[in-house]
Amino acid sequence: MNKLKSSWLGFFLLGTVLVTSCDKADNPEPQDENELITTLNLKFTESGTSNQQTFTFRDADGEGGQAPSKFDNITLKANTTYRLDVEVLDESKNPSENITSEIEEKKDEHLFVYTITPAGLGTYTYGDKDSKNLNVGLTGSLRTAAAGTGKFRVQLRHQSGTKDGTPAPGSNDIEVEFNLTVN
Numbered sequence: 001m002n003k004l005k006s007s008w009l010g011f012f013l014l015g016t017v018l019v020t021s022c023d024k025a026d027n028p029e030p031q032d033e034n035e036l037i038t039t040l041n042l043k044f045t046e047s048g049t050s051n052q053q054t055f056t057f058r059d060a061d062g063e064g065g066q067a068p069s070k071f072d073n074i075t076l077k078a079n080t081t082y083r084l085d086v087e088v089l090d091e092s093k094n095p096s097e098n099i100t101s102e103i104e105e106k107k108d109e110h111l112f113v114y115t116i117t118p119a120g121l122g123t124y125t126y127g128d129k130d131s132k133n134l135n136v137g138l139t140g141s142l143r144t145a146a147a148g149t150g151k152f153r154v155q156l157r158h159q160s161g162t163k164d165g166t167p168a169p170g171s172n173d174i175e176v177e178f179n180l181t182v183n
């Protein structure tokens with residue numbers, strides 16, 4: 001009887017170890033979590049001038065929950081080149097946290113993706129690179145075309161360990177689509 005109890009106890013302990021080991025393998029710890037971004041500031045400076053306009057998206061509780069408290073429409077001059085600098089903040093903390101510096105430090109894990117629709121409204125050119133010479137997008141230039149209206153979508157892709165120069169790998173830290181007027 002003692003041998004039978006010992007055998008069952010041995011099988012039980014072995015099963016517990018195997019189940020515990022499988023759980024850890026099936027649910028690995030995340031390497032690097034997405035940033036909470038509550039505020040996105042787009043600073044457009046007209047080329048050859050000091051004329052700067054800042055357009056803001058602010059959502060105090062992040063994605064979901066309450067509607068954004070500020071969501072500017074972007075208005076730019078036709079046939080003009082602008083320097084674009086991006087600032088991202090987490091204002092859910094007191095004091096607020098400047099996520100821009102974290103993205104700068106971890107360039108190899110982040111990519112801003114800019115999409116203008118319709119495409120004929122303008123062209124974005126990246127101005128900064130990471131250690132692998134891949135685009136980042138904290139700074140760059142936007143050349144507007146003829147007058148029109150459309151959308152300017154900004155995505156910050158979090159690509160920890162997967163960045164390959166394309167938007168495909170990773171997940172969004174933030175994705176915002178601004179109304180765009182070029183006149």
